[in-house]
Amino acid sequence: MGYRPELLATCGTLDELKALAEAGCDAFLLGEEKFGMRLPGEFTPEAIAEAVAFAHPKGIKIYVCANNLMDNDTLPALPGYLEKMGEIGVDGIEFGDPSVLMQVRKLLPDMPLHWNAEMTSTNHGTSNYWGRRGATRVVLARELNMDEVTGMMPNLEVEAQVQVHGMTNIYHSKRSLVHSYMANQGRPVEDDNVGLNRGLYLIEAERRDELFPIYEDSNGTHIMSSGDICILEDLHLLMEAGVQSFKIEGILKNTAYNAAAARAYRKAIDSFVSDPEGYAFDEAWLDEIRDLQDPRRELSFGFFYKEQVY
Amino acid sequence: MTQTPVQSKPQHKGKRYRLDKPELLAPAGNLEKLKFAVHYGADAVYIGGQAYGLRSNADNFSFEEMKEGVEFANKYGAKVFVATNIYTHEEDLDGIAEYLRNLQDAGIAAIITADPIIVETAKTAAPLIEVHLSTQQSTLNWQAVQFWKEEGLPRVVLGRETSLEEIAEIKKNVDIEIESFVHGAMCSSYSGRCVLSNHFTDRDSNRGGCCQSCRWKYDLFENSSPEGDWVSEEQQMETESNPLFLAEDNAFTMGSKDLCMLGSIPDLIEVGIDSFKVEGRMKSIHYVATVVNVYRQAIDAYMADPENYVLKPEWMEELNKAANRPLNTGFFYDTPDHEDHIYEPEEKAVPYDFAGLVLDYDAETEIATIQQRNHFKPGTEIEFFGPDGTFFKQVVGTIWDEEGNELDAARHPMQRVKLKVDQPLRYFDMMRKKNVKK
Numbered sequence: 001m002g003y004r005p006e007l008l009a010t011c012g013t014l015d016e017l018k019a020l021a022e023a024g025c026d027a028f029l030l031g032e033e034k035f036g037m038r039l040p041g042e043f044t045p046e047a048i049a050e051a052v053a054f055a056h057p058k059g060i061k062i063y064v065c066a067n068n069l070m071d072n073d074t075l076p077a078l079p080g081y082l083e084k085m086g087e088i089g090v091d092g093i094e095f096g097d098p099s100v101l102m103q104v105r106k107l108l109p110d111m112p113l114h115w116n117a118e119m120t121s122t123n124h125g126t127s128n129y130w131g132r133r134g135a136t137r138v139v140l141a142r143e144l145n146m147d148e149v150t151g152m153m154p155n156l157e158v159e160a161q162v163q164v165h166g167m168t169n170i171y172h173s174k175r176s177l178v179h180s181y182m183a184n185q186g187r188p189v190e191d192d193n194v195g196l197n198r199g200l201y202l203i204e205a206e207r208r209d210e211l212f213p214i215y216e217d218s219n220g221t222h223i224m225s226s227g228d229i230c231i232l233e234d235l236h237l238l239m240e241a242g243v244q245s246f247k248i249e250g251i252l253k254n255t256a257y258n259a260a261a262a263r264a265y266r267k268a269i270d271s272f273v274s275d276p277e278g279y280a281f282d283e284a285w286l287d288e289i290r291d292l293q294d295p296r297r298e299l300s301f302g303f304f305y306k307e308q309v310y
Numbered sequence: 311m312t313q314t315p316v317q318s319k320p321q322h323k324g325k326r327y328r329l330d331k332p333e334l335l336a337p338a339g340n341l342e343k344l345k346f347a348v349h350y351g352a353d354a355v356y357i358g359g360q361a362y363g364l365r366s367n368a369d370n371f372s373f374e375e376m377k378e379g380v381e382f383a384n385k386y387g388a389k390v391f392v393a394t395n396i397y398t399h400e401e402d403l404d405g406i407a408e409y410l411r412n413l414q415d416a417g418i419a420a421i422i423t424a425d426p427i428i429v430e431t432a433k434t435a436a437p438l439i440e441v442h443l444s445t446q447q448s449t450l451n452w453q454a455v456q457f458w459k460e461e462g463l464p465r466v467v468l469g470r471e472t473s474l475e476e477i478a479e480i481k482k483n484v485d486i487e488i489e490s491f492v493h494g495a496m497c498s499s500y501s502g503r504c505v506l507s508n509h510f511t512d513r514d515s516n517r518g519g520c521c522q523s524c525r526w527k528y529d530l531f532e533n534s535s536p537e538g539d540w541v542s543e544e545q546q547m548e549t550e551s552n553p554l555f556l557a558e559d560n561a562f563t564m565g566s567k568d569l570c571m572l573g574s575i576p577d578l579i580e581v582g583i584d585s586f587k588v589e590g591r592m593k594s595i596h597y598v599a600t601v602v603n604v605y606r607q608a609i610d611a612y613m614a615d616p617e618n619y620v621l622k623p624e625w626m627e628e629l630n631k632a633a634n635r636p637l638n639t640g641f642f643y644d645t646p647d648h649e650d651h652i653y654e655p656e657e658k659a660v661p662y663d664f665a666g667l668v669l670d671y672d673a674e675t676e677i678a679t680i681q682q683r684n685h686f687k688p689g690t691e692i693e694f695f696g697p698d699g700t701f702f703k704q705v706v707g708t709i710w711d712e713e714g715n716e717l718d719a720a721r722h723p724m725q726r727v728k729l730k731v732d733q734p735l736r737y738f739d740m741m742r743k744k745n746v747k748k
Contacts, residue, residue: 099453125427180648199533310519
């Protein structure tokens, strides 16, 4: 079979999943806050079962996100949760913490494991290290550049997933920073709502035009990027390198926006797969995304063409 | 300045005591700091080499300097660890094996590593070196610790988010050395889970480029139309942004107060932490010597007689002489709240400076030979301190140069001068003076 990369999206609700499936997504990443980090919405095991029942007849895959930094208190709940995912028949489990890797290997030896440590998945050597311990896929850090990603592809012994669209997490603390700040100012958060849907953001003193979304959940405080990655224009470079999965991060976006993104990437992938030689990026694919893009958030290549120093 | 509560009564009367003595692990930004850390009582020091470390701005050691440092430390029975704690990128991979072999040749006892590819490479390239898992891996639970034990690691440095209770559970479930930070500056994020520097300045925080953006100033707003639910630019223009701060408010920051567990030495030892780690490869000689000296005394006092151990107020006073931020106890007892962050402009200059190093002391004349490290003159109030509890204050009297000429001040860095001192001193004792605001 020829090269046919997966188009994966995160989703917050079953309705969103259905809309994004309609828009052309092949796979979804979902789960719940207790085990997974920074999900656009909560999927209980029952909802995951529904998602699988909807998706599998269409050939769509459902991966479950369990990439939290686990603490001792969460460990006892893990085996039951993982076994449940096995029973439901999900198509893979995403992990960051070794405790999850060990439990999945023990309880679900055939379950595909995707290693996603976010900003610390930075090279092929470590990806293969986790591959030798059971991982089947690496979700690469969004801080890598195009040369690093395409350069490591021939050396990877596991599949690669690259986020091609949407925002990224840039800071994660266990502390409740919004609550702490408001308490310090003598105006404690009243309704306790400093979550995803509150629409909070930070502006740094010397960068007034960049808005960094911030929210709290039971995993702590999360600060997100001020712009959105959009690789669509150069997706062919990643497809030529053979990247197996492209991710659209849907967090803090509405379904209409995510569906527009999914449709655009679907077109690019289909066009490339049907005729790699004759592939040409069509500027019009971006129109729908641009129409719906929050004007205060820049669409950019992220770190794909940046050289970072240290 | 916030202080850790000072206890004046023995804390653990009538309890059973765990008597495994923890290691005191100190930072050493360069060879000179290494010598001070070791001389002032560190059982082990950690340093950075020219590559693979997270303090790309520190002096960092050449392999030759490492050898000299190891030789010096070994005379005291102390070990030298090297932080190889970056998350490597493709371009970093090729040199790992050779670098680790060089560390092994230099006599380095352990590397502190976050990236599994370095863990794995060390097994074959430098089998004599112990591999300690860095706090950058954010290891918080006992099964993850168990995983690393099965991978052959003798020690895990836990994430700073682990509480005493969680550490106890980890120790109960896994037979492995646990290292915890007990003093110094902290990431307010999970270490390694922050790329603010990458976004603000294109500096890779996980390869040593951190520019401490968490301590910058921010304003907090909320959208009146939440969750990005806009459909058009026109509608977006109508979306209001409400500031969540008032004109007189402090700015939002993520900056944390510094960790200080001096007040909890018995708890740390009781729970079985094997290595007490002090943060600060970028800190001064004065800082390292002062902090190590205090923790050395506290640990030794507890181990000598746990039942009657009392935290001495003067230890806390000493620590404060080297501190430039308010202190707290991190996650050991509970999750930090608004009292554990720095919103006000609380950072200040360190209250004391290193003024001179004692090179020699003549018991007959009671005259010390001092290597100048900062300006002082007759009349300057100074303190001498050293390992094993040496501590006294005096006022500088007459200062002579080495030829016996009287000086009106010790002006020249590293100049050797002589002055009469009130009590006996030894080589390596330090002289500090109050940092006078200019």
